[in-house]
Each structure stands twice: as structure tokens, then as C-alpha cells.
Amino acid sequence: MFSLKTFLLCESASVQRLFSTSTLPVFTLFTKDPCSLCDEAKEELEPFKHRFVLQQVDISLPENRVWWDRYRWDIPVFHLNGKFVMKHRVDVPLLDRLLRDAETQQT
Incomplete structure (x- = not known):
């Protein structure tokens, strides 16, 4: 029997990756607030x-000084x-192509 905490963890993308047949690519967004x-x-x-696991890196945190x-x-x-892919704005056609390439490499 799963506890509520376990159920909620299973809903996260990183845990879903563990149970999927293929691994989703990691898409990192370097950001700050605001x-x-x-x-x-x-x-x-x-x-x-x-199609990806989103990882956000807050560059204003002390541990992210290099970023x-x-x-x-x-x-x-x-x-x-x-690997760096873009900055300033999301290039939607480029992102779609990169994700398709990543998906093709996994098969």
C-alpha cells in the first residue's frame, strides 16, 4: 500500500522517468526571480x-554563483x-527539432 507521500512523489516527472521505458531528456532553465x-x-x-524533465536553476542563489x-x-x-541550446526566448521550432532528435536517439 502506498502512502500519500509516495503517491505524490510518483506524480513527479523525475520519478515517472524511473518507471518509463525510455528516459526523458533534461531541459534546464537558468532563471532568477523576478x-x-x-x-x-x-x-x-x-x-x-x-517530452522532457524541466530543471530550473536560480542563478541568484549563492551555490549557483558560476551560473x-x-x-x-x-x-x-x-x-x-x-548542453547550451538557446537564450533569451524559446525558439519553438528549434526546441521541437531537438526533442525529436533526442526521442529518436532513445529508440
């Missing part, structure tokens, strides 16, 4: 959310599986 462009980007990512030094003037910045 960031209106980041908020817009999150909205644009909504239709794709079932602050690198990206403070460029957020939002996006990485796919640890």
Missing part, C-alpha cells in the same frame, strides 16, 4: 512539458541534457 522573460518562457514550454557569472545578462538560458 524575470518576466523567464515567466514567458515557462508558458511557451507548457505544450512540451510531457550567475556566466548568464546574469542573458537569462533565460536553456540547456538540453547539459
Whole structure:
């Protein structure tokens, strides 16, 4: 029998990855608060959310100083599986192509 906590954990994308037959790519959003462009980007990512695991990195936190030094003037910045793919705005056609390529590589 599952506890409520276990059930809620199973609803998270990272745990769903563990139970799926293929692993979803990790899409990292480098952000800070406030960031209106980041908020817009999150909205644009909504239709794709079932195709990747979204990892958000708040560059203003002390432990993320290296990302602050690198990206403070460029957020939002996006990485796919640890590699830079775009900045400032979501390039929807590019994102779709990159995700299709990642999905093809998994099969």
C-alpha cells in the first residue's frame, strides 16, 4: 500500500522517468526571480512539458554563483541534457527539432 507521500512523489516527472521505458531528456532553465522573460518562457514550454524533465536553476542563489557569472545578462538560458541550446526566448521550432532528435536517439 502506498502512502500519500509516495503517491505524490510518483506524480513527479523525475520519478515517472524511473518507471518509463525510455528516459526523458533534461531541459534546464537558468532563471532568477523576478524575470518576466523567464515567466514567458515557462508558458511557451507548457505544450512540451510531457517530452522532457524541466530543471530550473536560480542563478541568484549563492551555490549557483558560476551560473550567475556566466548568464546574469542573458537569462533565460536553456540547456538540453547539459548542453547550451538557446537564450533569451524559446525558439519553438528549434526546441521541437531537438526533442525529436533526442526521442529518436532513445529508440
